Each structure stands twice: as structure tokens, then as C-alpha cells.
Amino acid sequence: MAGTQGMTAARAPWALLGPACLAGAVALLPLGYLAVRSLERGLGYAWDVVTTEGTALLLARSLGLAATVVAACLLMGVSLAWLTVRTALPGVRAWAVLATLPLAVPSYVAAFTWLSAAPGLAGFTGSAIALTLVSFPYVYLPVAAALRGADPAQEEVSRSLGIGPFRTFLRVTLPQLRPAAAGGGLLVALYVLSDFGAVSLMRYDTFTRGIYTSYQASFDRTPAAALSVVLVVLTVALVALETRTRGRAGHARTGAGTARPAAPAALGRWTAPALAWCGAVAAVAVLFPLGTLAYWLSAGSSATWDPAELLDTAGVTFGVAAAGAALTTALALPVGVVAARYRGRAVHLLEQAAYAGHALPGITVALALVFFAVRYANPLYQELPLLVCAYAVLFLPVAVAATRAAVLQSPPVLEDMARSLGRSPLRVLREVTVPLAAPGVAAGAALTFVVCMKELPATLLLRPTGLDTLATRLWTETGVGSYAAAAPYAAALILLAAIPSYLLGRHRP
Template structure:
């Protein structure tokens, strides 16, 4: 005998989807997600409290100075130059490797993404040791450009592969030449991808500490660090951090306003036909030279410089025991940071993928709060928190691991959310209909289904934790060094031969999970 209407049956058959539509979040997800969100927004609370600790006028007197104006101009100028250079490199290389008959195009496409594995301070170390006269703006701009142009190249190359060539062919049939077709038809379609990559590059420049410190070029991040070290009063450092956060928010808002509601999509059905690769003709040799020059400057030169200094080192500069100890400490703290970040990201990623509503949206947005803050600002906030409210944690390992979690929570949340979205929700519905509670559904169904994607996010988090510098400098326990901090210390006193083993070990250890991650995604 039939019982209930079809709508009633649907509600009973799909309790997870009905709860998601209603915005109800099970406590098994909501409680840990709330804890993670509070940890993520803690730095913003610190900035508000610390910057206004002595009153708004005191904070304004710190900000409204010639030094702040100089730091602002230097940071914006450096970001503008690096973004412009990355646009030239990223768009040109993307075009050559995806739309032309460039010999060994696939190999070049891989080579020009490898700079992502080179930390900015390693690139700065390589150039500074080979050409000390580059110290300053030129060296900082060169180092940051060569490690960050893949942020533009990757999305632009993806856009070129996904763009239907029919519009370009129509323009050519109407008499437009190759150059005019590129500027009037192709380039406007690449605008969203290029703009998004440019914002990532600018944010990277604003938050960079290693390259500008080694090149001795004062920007906001170096100014904040200097202010922190020069005085027991942390208010000036917090006030400068607020300006940097405001600059970051303004940049993101400007990009969103410029992008507007523009969309560049196909209106037909089916799959876009791949574009015919254009013959380079007389431009073949210059194109190969261009790809070779960029690869040589961004990949070969840093590795060659490390090889030179490794060969130049002797028993007076090499300390294998200390290198092994530092490498082991780096692996341990990076593993702890990746583990905590993944655990905190899991409930937020599941909520973002399976639930809708204001609470779910707020939790997801809170997780991304650390993305707008440089590592040095997050480190300052956690120092303030530990000194005021949790003194036993000050300069202890848990505080450093917590900083990694705040900094890189967006990386793990994005990976978890994508992995959960790919898992069939009907299996969770079946588990709930069989009497499983939310916690058991998460543990026995959701997590196993999303495990590969979550593991990939954890591997990526592990890599970025290994390379992190400013937060590690401020928060590491007394007597503990990582490869990044040891490299920074040695290069700061000009001991390039002593720094080379730490740089080489860092790249080697970071390359292993990066390679495994690349194989997983291919």
C-alpha cells in the first residue's frame, strides 16, 4: 500500500540534500568548521585591536607619515612593474605553446611552469650572489617576475585551449590580419584569465618578504618586519599592516569592478574545435630563443648558481649534520602544518560543497581571510595572542603550526571542496537513509570518496609550508631553524657557499611532492 505523496518520499529519500537546501548544518561539521573559521579571522581581530590600542589619532599619526607614503609607492611601483612583465611573459609563452607550431611545445609548456617550485628568496639568492649590483629595485623586480609569471601563463594557456577559434577565423575571413585579429578578437577573450593571474601576481608581490629582504629593497612587508624588530611597541607594525590589508582589498575590488559582469563563452553546443596551430615561419628562431631565454633565466640559472656555490663550498662552509637536522625539522613542521590545515579545511570544504545558506557562506569566506594577509601580519597577530592570552604557546611549535594553518587554509579548503563536489551525493543520501548519523556519514562515506583530492590538497599545503619564510622567522621555537630561515640567515651575511646546501635541499624536498602531485593530476 502506498504511503505518502511522491514529495514526501523524495524528502525521506534525500535527507542530505533537503538539509543542505534548508541551510541546516550538522553539528559534527558546524562545530569544527566554526573553530577553523575563528582561527582564520583571528589576525583581522588582532589588527583592529592592536592598531587602535592607543586611539585612532595615534594610529593615524603613524600611518600619515612620509615613510608610509614611500613604502606605499615602492610596493605599488614594484607590483606594477612585475605585473606588466608577467603579462608579457605569460601571454606570449601561452600563445607560443598552445597556438603555434612551436617545436617541442609540450616540453616548453612544462618548463615554463617549473619556476613555481622556486621560492622567491632562492631566486633572489641566485641573482644576488652572481650580480651583487642588482641589489635594490631591479633585483627584486627581476626575481619576483621570474618566479611569478606562471600565475599568468597557466590561466591564459587554459583559456586559449578552451576558446573556440571560430571567431578568429571569421575575423580573418573579413580581412583582418593575424596581428589585428589577435588584438581585436583573441586578446579580449583572454582578459578575464589575464586579469585573474595579474591579481595573483600583485598579491604575491605585496606579501613577499624573502626576495625584497635579500635585495634590501624596502616595501611594506620589510617595513613591518623592521618596525616589529625595532620596538617593543607593536602598534606601528599593526598600523602598517592595516594599510597593506587595505591596499590588498582595494586591488581585489578594483579587479572585480574592472571585470564586471563580462563573460566570454560559446553560445553553441558541443565541444570547441581545437584551433589550427599557426606556422611561425621567419619567427621560428626568435620564438625558440625567447622560450629558451625565459627558461634559462627562471630555471637553469638558479639551479646552475646553486651548483656553483655547492662546488665552491668546503669543509669550512659545509655542515652536513646541521643540514640534516634543519632538513628534518623542515619536514616535521611542514608535515604538522599540512596535517592541521587539512583537518581544519575538511569540515569547511564539505559545508561549502554540500550546504547552502548564509552560515555556510560566512564559514567559507572566513576560511579565506588569511589569503589577504601577508605571513608577517599573521605572525604578528599570533604573537600578540600568545603573549596576551596563551603565553605558554609563545615561541613554541604549536603557534608556528597554527600560523601555517591560517596562511594556507584556503589552499586546502579549495582542494577539499573540489574533491567533495566530485563525489556522488547520492551515496551520502543512502547512508543517511540507513540510519547513519552525520559524523558516520562524513567518516565512512564522504571522506573516503574525496580522499584523493584531499590528499592532493595536503601535498600542496606541505610544499608551501616548507617554503614559508616570514611567519617562520618570527614564530619558530628558540634554537630551531628550517631550510628557509637558515638560507635567509646565511645570505643575509653574504655567506653564499654556506647558503647553497640549504637552498638545494629545499628545492629537492619541495620537488618530490610537487612531482607526485603533478603525476596525480595527469
Template sequence: MPGIVAAAVALLPIGYLFVRAGEAGAAEVWEILWRDRTLWLVLRSLGLAAAVTSACVVIGVTLAWLTTRTDLPGRRVWGVVAALPLAVPSFVAAYAWISVVPSLAGFWGTFLVLTACSYPYVYLPVAAALRRVDPALEEVSRSLGRSALRTYLTVTARQVRPAAAAGALLVALYALSDFGTPSLMRYDVFTRVIHTSYRASFDRTPAAVLSLVLVVLTIAITVAEARSRGRAGAARVGGGAARVPPTAPLGRARPLALVGTTAVAAVSLGYPAVVLTYWMARGNSAGLEWERLLPAGASTLWVALLGALAATALAVPVGVLAARHHGRAVRTIEHTTYAGHALPGIVVALALVFFGVRWAEPIYQRTPLLVLAYAVLFMPAAIGSVRAAVAQSPPRLEEVARSLGHAPGAVLRRVTLPLAGPGIAAGFALVTLTVMKELPATLLLRPTGMDTLATRLWTETGVGAYAAAAPYAVALVLLAAVPTFLLTRAQARLVAPRRTGTAMENGHVLEETGGD
């Protein structure tokens, strides 16, 4: 039932789109679908998503391996730095590039910005999975004569594949649904054209039809990801690896690894920081508007935490179902929850305005409706992390707990969720950071008189006041960087291998579940 509720929440905007499209009639809908421009938008959007996802998988998996399994100098620091681009809103990074290099507008600029801001969606779950992989399996593979590369491809990579697939899915959906970067880079994809259609005409039908096409693409991508994931499991017998995984020496490749990690950090963090510092210096003489900056920061943190709590609460039952059951009904629920994530924030916001005015007037232009929009948009960020974490936790422990007389709810609370804690924490962190950066939904659904850092930033940049916008951009990046750092460190401690023996560890788990 909780999974059905989550799916119903995700379907609210889809219902609005069908109502809008249905009002126009089948003839007009087909005319819009068969336009050459529609096919052109499909190809451009899918091409951008594919390019960004491929680059993010390569960068995210490589950085995860370097920071968790090698002797890379300062790997703990690099591990934190690699996650920090999540704190940089994509439209801030896009502005940083386009304001200095106008010729970067178009596909390559959009690709660069989205890749630099999105690769942590792959890096974080893969790094967590690599810390949890049992090194004994790799040692057995090596003892049978397999090389280090073959062992990685056939043993390690197979165990982290669900985490990498979940991260890649989030990147693909983010690339499809992002509005700020394509708009600033002047690259026409679905989101930019849909937004233009809403702003330029009172007729919402073309935008609704294009949004439905975007939903179909999302469902197709999630189905493809589910098929690539397959039915293979990655669970261990125990709550964590008994020993610290061995460290792979980089040898002569160490300088190259350092250059690569430094280059990624420079593009994703260094360059935006330099540009923001420049604009801060330009506008420093005018002074800071503390009476606007502080309330906007407090509002940003408050709605981000509420949105993350709501999205995670809805994501936990869906993630557990997807990891433990493979029936058609479960797959349908999981795929449905991803539908709203691919919609532009403005489409979700307008759908909820329609819902609020007609059926939920008491919460219209109130915080609950804004939180509902965040849950619809960012629930998949939590579902992917929860599902990957539960898939790696051993189902035999749940079976033992049930055999000792515990009810399913008690088993979930005392066994499954504690073992999946790092994944749930990572999902909560991802949603918190993403909500902080959300713009279109916040602009339309925020309570009257409330500003967030993102809305103030957009307001100032909209009138060309780049120096005035810089303090809000810096505050947004710093506010998002703090939970990124803390939650990354907490996640690393939670997934760090315990140094006790496996038997003692399993006994501890059984003791917690009520075993003798």
C-alpha cells in the same frame, strides 16, 4: 559553517593588530597614518605589486598557451620547466642576483626577482583551464567567420579569465607580503619597514598600524579582482572536453617562441642554479654537515605537508561557496580569508605568539601553532585554485544528483570535488611549495630545536657564510622541485581531455552519482 571557521582563522592576526593599535589611542594612530612616509610606502608597495602582477600575467598566460595549444618543440618539457621557478625561494634568487650584480638593488632588482619567482602562480591555473576548455566552442566561433585571434579573445580567453584572475590575485598579494626579496634588494616597502620597526623598537604600535594599512590594501585588491571576475560562469556540460584541443601552428614565430621560453627559464632557473653551483664549489672543501642538513630537510617536508593539508581543508568550503554562490555573505567570507595572506610572516607569527601565550599555551612553540600560521598565510593559494576549478565544473550535474535523492554532502563528495580535483591538487601543490620557502613565521614559531632548510639558509647568509648556506639552498630547491614536477604531471593527466564521447562521459558521471 566551515567557511566561517576559515574566515575566523584568517582574522586572528587582525585581532592582534587592532589590540596593539587600540592600546595607543586614536590620536597616535592618526598621527602615524597621516605621515608622509605612510603615503610614500603605499605608493611604492602598490606600484611594485602592479608592475609584478602585470608582468606575471603576460608571461604566465603566454607560456600556458604555448605549452598547451601550440606546436612549440618540446612543449611538454617546457610545461614542466615553466612551473619549476616555484621551487626557488625568492630570497635565494635575490641573493643570487645581488651577490653578483650589486647595482641591481632597488626597484628593478626587486621587480625582476619577484616576477621570475611568481609568474607560475598565473601559469599553472591558466594551463589547467586551457586543457579543460571545450574545443567545440572555438570551432563554432571559427565556423561563423571569426579569425583565430578574435576567437581566442572572445571565446577562449573568457573561459580562462577566472583562472588568470585568481593567479594574478595571488601574485599581487605575494608581491605585497614578500619580505626576503625587498630586504636583500634594499627596497623599502611595507614589509621591510614593518620588520625594521619591530626589530628597532619595543613600541609595536607603528608596525601594527602599518600592518592594518596593508590589510586594507589587500581587501581592496581582492574586491577589485572579484568585480573583474563578475558573475560569468565557465562550466561545461560534462566532466571534460570530448576531444583534444587543436594545436595552433606557430610557423615563422616558432624561433621567437623558443627564444622567449628559453630566456624566461634562464632568468628564473638558470642563473640561480649557476650561482648556487659556484658557492657549492667554493665550500665543497669544508664538506657537508649531514647531521644538520638531513634533519632540516625532513622537518621542511613534514611541516610543509601539514601546512598544505590544513590550508586546503580550510580552502575547499570557501572555494566552493565562492564559485557557486554570489551573495554578500559569501563575498565577505572570501575576502576575509585573503586578509592574512598580505601580512608579513613576522606579523602573523607575533600575533600567534600573543594568541598562544594568552589563550593556547599548550600548543605554544609546538607544531600545531606553526601549522596554523601557514594556514593563515597561504590559504588563498588554495582558495583561488579551488574556486576556479569548481567554477569550471558543470553545476547541472550537481542538480541532477540532488534530484536523485543525494544529500548536499554526498553531492559535494561524489560530484563537485572529483570534478574539481585538478584545481584542488594544484592548490595543495602551491601551498606545499610556498610553506617550504616561508621564513619569518618559521623562525618565530618553530618548535624548540627544530630547523628547516629555510631557517638554516637564513642563519648562514646572515653571518655572510655564503658557501656554508649553499647546501641548504640547493637542498631546498631540489626538495621543492620534486613535488612541483610530480604534481604538475599529475595535474596534466587529470585535466587531459578524455577521448570518449560526451554522452558516454556524462553517463559515467551520472552513474557515479547514483543515476541509472
């Protein structure tokens, strides 16, 4: 414990702060664009835009949708994590994999499948269902990792004192899961606030749809930029709230192998309800969209689509997403380490800066980068590096949250010992911190790869001429009503994204 306090009280070294500040600057780049655009016609005009009744309605709709989805994801993610990690659930490995596979389903594909089956779901209900079913793994994965890493000794002591399993879970286990659940809930909230595909197909007006409509309706970008600023303020407020919820308690073991694995709890008469719950989630989140796509594939058997073109598009999608995940993980590593090991106003501001771009709609980030490239880096305009940079801005929090959680659970005393032996901060990071946190960092990279592959609006605007990804081809075909022609691209996208999702769910120490 003394080692933990010493680390968190110390000032972060410049060897880590330098790269972390670079990551924060990349994430804050779109804010410079928003500042220029939103104030182009004066502060009074921007204020008039954000204080209208329409803006208040968009705010209420966006917050209501985010709160509903976060609550549902916390319920689903925490319950599934506990069932698959801490209980003797029959077929537990299969259920763990199925709980991660919804990550492979883009929100716009989920919305399309539900809308095609039940048009009456259009609006808030359909948006909430679609976004919940693709977002709950953001809670499930970190909570499951926290349960695997937590020392079960405290729970065993509680049970030995005659406290039942449910009260033990509420009083002992749940507080240990608070950082992981809060981080996952934050990612879900930011994902909902920035989603464009699902709410557009469901015809439910939120900030993202309002911003897109504003961009499309006029050459004046000021109103859309002003609305985007409101999303940034919401992001900062949510990150600050999550930081307070996380608390100051340490969550690391004193060593990698000092704690025994928790003995799986027997479910007894609750086995059937537990299986029914897991089966219901898997049915609506995985089987239903796959079944709908299978229907459209069979219905479009006479449609003409080129298998070679599909394979080429899948290869391009894999390469672009891998580049985005690599850059994002590299930028997130110093931010995650600093956020986990050090405290202070500067560290909190840096962490909040890393989250800033995630709440911005992809179209806003894309236009910001176009603005930057045209004025200051013209050779990058309509080139692949600009698209990869957009992925890093949009999805940096995914990798930061995973890295921070992994570093929090690695023992800081080992880093203190390495420094006492004369190792530099960079050598400590390379030889001690990163190897200990490697599984969590890898999980964050896999998550980032999945979300990069599914990203749509920024890809539409920033892709080089002639470059198509599975997401853009799917959107193009869906936009003209060719659902049967879109189905192969949707199926390939889900299949490709399912590979890292499967590996994440299959990994059980």
C-alpha cells in the same frame, strides 16, 4: 545553464557555511591582534602613524612594485600557458615543466643570486626581477588549466568565420581565461605585498620591510600594527577588484567528456621566436639561480657542513610543510566550494576574510599567534601546531583560489541531480563535488606545500626550540655572510620544492 543559475542563486547550506566560517575565523585571527595593538594608544595615534609622508611613500613603493610584477607575470604566464597548451610547440612537455619549476625557488634565494651577480640591481629593479621570476607560475598554472578545460568550439567557429588566430585569441579565448588570470594575478599581488626576503636583501623599502624595521627598532608595537592594518585594507580592495574582474559568466562544461581537445595550432614561422621566448624565461628563472648556487657549492667545497644534518633538516622541512598543506587544504575546501557555487554579501565577505592573512607579513602573523597562544592557549606556545596554523593563515588563498577554479569548471547540474535524489549537502560535497574538483584541489595542495616549505619570517619566530627548516638554516648562514655554507641548504630546498612543481608541470590530460 539552468542548473548553474539555480545553484548560484540558492542560499549556501549550513553544512558548508559552518566549516567555511571556521576557516574565515582562523584567517581573521591576526586581525584581532592588530585591532588590539593598533588601538592601544588611541585611534588618533594610529591615524597619525598611517598618514605620515613615510607611510605614503611605503604605499606608493609597495603598489608600484606589485603592479609591475603583476603585469609582467600576466604577460609571461598567459603567453607560456597558451604556447604549452594550445600550440604544437616543439618539446612542449619540457617547457611546461620548466614553467612551473620557479615555484621551487624562494624569493630570497632568487634575490641573492641576482644580487651576487649584479650588485647594481639592488632596489626596485632587482626586487621586481626576483619577484617576477618566482611568481609568474601563479598565473601560468591556473591559466593553463583553464585552457585545457575550455571547450574549443567557440574558437573554431570564430576561425571558420575568417577571423585570424590573434583576433580569435583576444575576442574568444582571452575572455574565457579572465577568471583564472585574475585569480592568479591576485595571488601574485598578495605575494608581492607580503614578501619580506627579496625586498630585504635588495634593500628596497616596502610595507613589509617598514613593519619589520618598526618591530626591531622599538618595544612599541603600535606603529608596526597600524602599518599592517594598511596592508589588510589593500588586501580587501584587491580581492574586491578581482571579484568584479572575474564577472558572473559560467565557465563549466556540461560534462567531463563532451568537448573535444583543441587541435594544437601550428606556429609556422613563429616557432623560432616562441622557442626563444620559452628558452629565455627558463634561462633567467631556472638555470641562472641553479648556476649561481652551483658556483657557490663549488666555491665552498672546503667549507664544513654535515650531510646527516642536511638530510635531517630536509626531512623536518618536508614534514612541517606537508602538515601545513594538509590543514590549509582542509580549511580551503568549504570556502572554495561556497565561493564558486553561491553568491551574496555573506559569501563575498567570507571569501575576503580567507584572503585577509595572506597580505600580512609573516612576522605580523607570527606575533599575532604568539599573542593568542600566550593569553588564551598557552600549551601551544612554541609548539609545532602553532607554526602549522600560521601557514594556514598565510597561504589559505593559494588553496582557495585553486579549489574555486576547479569547482567552477565542474558541472553543477550533477550536484543538483544528487540533491534531487535526497543526498545531503555533505554527501554531495563528498561524493560529487570533491571527486570532480579533485585534480584542481590537489594542485592547490601541491602549491601550498611549496610555499609552506619556503616560508621564512613566521617559521623563524614560531618554530619550536631546536627545530630548523632548510629556510631558517639558509637565512642563518646568509645572515653571517657564509654564502658557501648556505648553498647546500638552498640547493636542498630547491630540490625538495621542485618535486611537486615538476609534477604540476608534467600533468597534462
